[in-house]
Amino acid sequence: MTVALGVVTMNRPAYLGKVAKAYRRNLITESPVFDYLYCYGDGSSPKFRGEYGRSYGVLESIGATVIDAPENRGVAHAKNALLYVICKETDADWIILAEDDILPQSPEAVTGYIAAAEASGLSHLSYALHGPANLAGPVDADDNVAYYFHSIGAWCLYSRECLEDVGGFDENFRNAWEHVELTLRLGAAGYTSGAYRYADALHSSKWLSEIPGSIEKSRSE
Numbered sequence: 001m002t003v004a005l006g007v008v009t010m011n012r013p014a015y016l017g018k019v020a021k022a023y024r025r026n027l028i029t030e031s032p033v034f035d036y037l038y039c040y041g042d043g044s045s046p047k048f049r050g051e052y053g054r055s056y057g058v059l060e061s062i063g064a065t066v067i068d069a070p071e072n073r074g075v076a077h078a079k080n081a082l083l084y085v086i087c088k089e090t091d092a093d094w095i096i097l098a099e100d101d102i103l104p105q106s107p108e109a110v111t112g113y114i115a116a117a118e119a120s121g122l123s124h125l126s127y128a129l130h131g132p133a134n135l136a137g138p139v140d141a142d143d144n145v146a147y148y149f150h151s152i153g154a155w156c157l158y159s160r161e162c163l164e165d166v167g168g169f170d171e172n173f174r175n176a177w178e179h180v181e182l183t184l185r186l187g188a189a190g191y192t193s194g195a196y197r198y199a200d201a202l203h204s205s206k207w208l209s210e211i212p213g214s215i216e217k218s219r220s221e
Contacts, residue, residue: 003110004036004092006082007059008075009100011044013051015211020058022103028062033110036090037064040082043072074174075099083168092160099154101211102130109207113157116144116201123162124183124192127155128200130210144202151198153179155208162191 005027009016016039027033039059041052056066067081079097086095094114104110117125120142128134128148138146156179166185169178187194201207 001094001114002035002090002092003033003094003096003114004038004086004090005034005096005098005110006038006040006079006086007098007100008040008042008078008082009044009052009055010042010072010075010078011048012100013044013048013055016052016100017055017058018211019098019100019103020055020062022105024058024062026104027107027110029107032062033107034096036086036092037062038082038085039064039066040078041066041068042075042078043069074171075176076169076171076173076178079178080168080171083163087160087164095158095160095163097156097158102127102155103209103211104207105209106207108203109155112203112207113201116203117157117159119144120199122192122199123159124186125157125199125201126152126179126183127204127208128152128198129205129208130154138200139197141202145193145199146202146204147193147197147199149196149198151180151183153183154210158186159191162186162189165189166191 060066082097086092113125130152133150134148138148140147166189170181173181184195186192193199
């Protein structure tokens with residue numbers, strides 16, 4: 001089993017720096033819990049070039065391939081670009097797509113998610129506790145998975161099989177909802193749970209955290 005992790009970023013080099021350090025600190029013990037690591041910079045302002053250089057350097061020190069796009073085309077395009085490169089260049093069985101404000105606190109942010117997916121038979125899980133939408137807690141749970149009313153797209157696990165079957169993100173969704181539309185397609189195809197019952201690993205709150213205030217500071221490009 002091989003794992004690829006891809007992170008997207010835009011105009012938030014300080015956030016990416018924190019994320020890069022969390023990856024280095026918490027996803028590498030005796031060896032990395034991922035086989036491939038990619039970062040896609042989605043056409044950030046030139047004024048951030050120096051800061052991004054430092055953040056990219058931390059990622060490159062743990063083996064990341066950095067793609068710094070010349071123009072901003074939106075988060076759906078950025079995630080599709082990562083999927084294209086990962087599927088073309090690697091043999092990854094599992095793919096995690098992350099945004100630049102989610103901090104792994106444990107190797108289980110990768111290994112635990114995959115174990116939960118394999119035990120449940122689901123091909124897609126997503127971290128539900130980014131922002132306030134799901135603070136009321138899950139609507140249901142079992143031994144491996146908790147189900148939430150709202151779909152969140154900041155840390156998402158996909159099997160390669162489900163993406164090759166259903167396809168990637170609809171780029172008409174430029175800065176939001178792209179993950180919801182894909183999750184609904186995956187649910188309709190039987191790869192994950194359905195609407196208003198979105199699946200997350202049961203213990204994700206122990207494995208991931210968010211940079212405080214990151215949703216409020218998201219950009220609209």
